Every structure is written in structure tokens, then in C-alpha cells.
Amino acid sequence: MMTESPLRLRITEIFFSLQGESTTVGCPTVFIRLTGCPLRCVYCDTSYAFSGGEWLSLDRIIDQVKQYPARYITVTGGEPLAQKACVELLSRLCNENYKVSIETSGALDISVVDSRVKRIMDLKTPASGECEKNLYQNIDVLGPHDEVKFVISNRDDYQWSKDTLEKYRLDERCEILFSPVHGDISATELADWIIEDGLAVRFQVQLHKYLWGDKPGH
Numbered sequence: 001m002m003t004e005s006p007l008r009l010r011i012t013e014i015f016f017s018l019q020g021e022s023t024t025v026g027c028p029t030v031f032i033r034l035t036g037c038p039l040r041c042v043y044c045d046t047s048y049a050f051s052g053g054e055w056l057s058l059d060r061i062i063d064q065v066k067q068y069p070a071r072y073i074t075v076t077g078g079e080p081l082a083q084k085a086c087v088e089l090l091s092r093l094c095n096e097n098y099k100v101s102i103e104t105s106g107a108l109d110i111s112v113v114d115s116r117v118k119r120i121m122d123l124k125t126p127a128s129g130e131c132e133k134n135l136y137q138n139i140d141v142l143g144p145h146d147e148v149k150f151v152i153s154n155r156d157d158y159q160w161s162k163d164t165l166e167k168y169r170l171d172e173r174c175e176i177l178f179s180p181v182h183g184d185i186s187a188t189e190l191a192d193w194i195i196e197d198g199l200a201v202r203f204q205v206q207l208h209k210y211l212w213g214d215k216p217g218h
């Protein structure tokens with residue numbers, strides 16, 4: 001008889017939707033949202049994941065995931081890497097042959113993550129209020145299948161993002177995503193700046209916000 005894994009994670013929600021961001025935007029995806037985050041970005045749209053949640057064993061999490069007809073799994077938060085057992089969950093999902101990604105703030109060490117996982121890592125801009133938490137050593141770990149995301153609130157954030165891109169030659173390392181903060185700057189304004197400067201980045205908007213607004217579970 002198989003024994004249940006003793007490892008558990010505190011989970012805010014598990015749901016099936018369309019990926020709203022990144023290079024797999026639009027793809028049917030199961031999202032596993034882990035509870036808790038050590039950061040407090042001013043524009044955070046998932047503060048409902050800061051506390052609460054339900055403890056679930058890794059086996060139960062995987063059982064729930066398997067109920068959905070998805071090839072893509074995104075582990076998100078909160079900050080998923082703030083819970084140690086997240087690393088084991090990611091590897092187990094890869095073993096099940098899912099295409100697995102993690103969305104992380106960039107404030108914690110990403111080298112612990114299984115190399116089969118696509119790491120979608122934020123570099124926090126000044127207007128987030130959490131810029132000093134960026135762990136720049138993470139950049140050395142990034143490979144071609146990873147993605148770095150800049151969430152941009154204003155022109156100063158854009159300039160900072162552009163300077164950081166150039167300083168670390170990030171576009172030679174992995175995919176770069178530039179995203180406007182919903183409600184702070186217009187998507188068109190950010191798109192125009194990227195075109196004017198000819199930046200080697202991928203512009204994106206949060207598709208799920210256009211489809212479902214801020215409703216949790218999407």
C-alpha cells in the first residue's frame with residue numbers, strides 16, 4: 001500500500017483557467033496558489049493569499065490537479081518559494097509530465113527549483129515599494145526557458161527596467177516581459193515607449209483581467 005507523502009503546503013486555491021501572462025498566455029492551465037508572501041508590493045492583486053489557506057499534502061494537491069484536462073501547471077502565490085515543500089511539489093509535477101512553471105517575486109533563491117520548471121521571475125521596480133528585496137544573484141541561474149517580468153507603474157519604472165535590462169544583458173539570457181500595472185499607466189503608453197526604444201522585450205497585458213476583472217479563481 002502506498003503511504004501518503006508527509007509533506008504539506010498551505011494552499012489558497014487550485015483552479016483551472018487560461019494563462020493570463022507569460023509566453024504561454026491563453027493556454028488552459030491549472031493554477032496552484034500557495035498561501036503567504038514576505039513582500040507587500042503596493043499594487044498587489046492577490047493580497048487574499050497573504051493568510052488563511054488550507055494545509056494539503058502533496059498527494060492531495062496532485063490528485064486535485066489531475067481532475068483538470070490541462071498540460072500546463074503554474075505554481076503561484078503569494079510567494080510560493082516561501083514554503084519549503086514547494087520545491088518538492090514542482091519536481092513531482094514534472095515527474096507527472098506536466099509543463100510546469102513557477103511565478104516568483106525574485107526575492108528568494110530560485111536555484112533550488114528543478115531545472116525542468118520554467119521560472120517566471122519578477123524584478124521588482126521602484127514603484128512596487130519592494131525593489132530592495134530583489135536578489136540579483138538569481139540572474140546568474142536563469143536559462144533560455146526562463147522569463148523575467150517587469151511590472152511597470154510609470155515612466156521612472158520604465159527607465160529603471162530598461163537600465164536593469166541593459167546592465168545585466170537580460171535579453172541575452174532569457175525571455176523578458178514588460179507589463180503595465182493595471183490602472184496605473186495605460187497599456188498603450190507602455191507599448192509606445194517599447195517601440196520608440198526598440199527594446200528586445202515582450203509586451204504583455206494581464207489577459208485574465210480583461211476577461212474576468214479581479215475575480216479570484218481566474
Ligand code: SF4
Nearest residue numbers: 037039041044078105
Ligand atoms: S510578491 Fe506578488 S504576492 Fe507578494 S506582495 Fe508582491 S505582488 Fe503580491
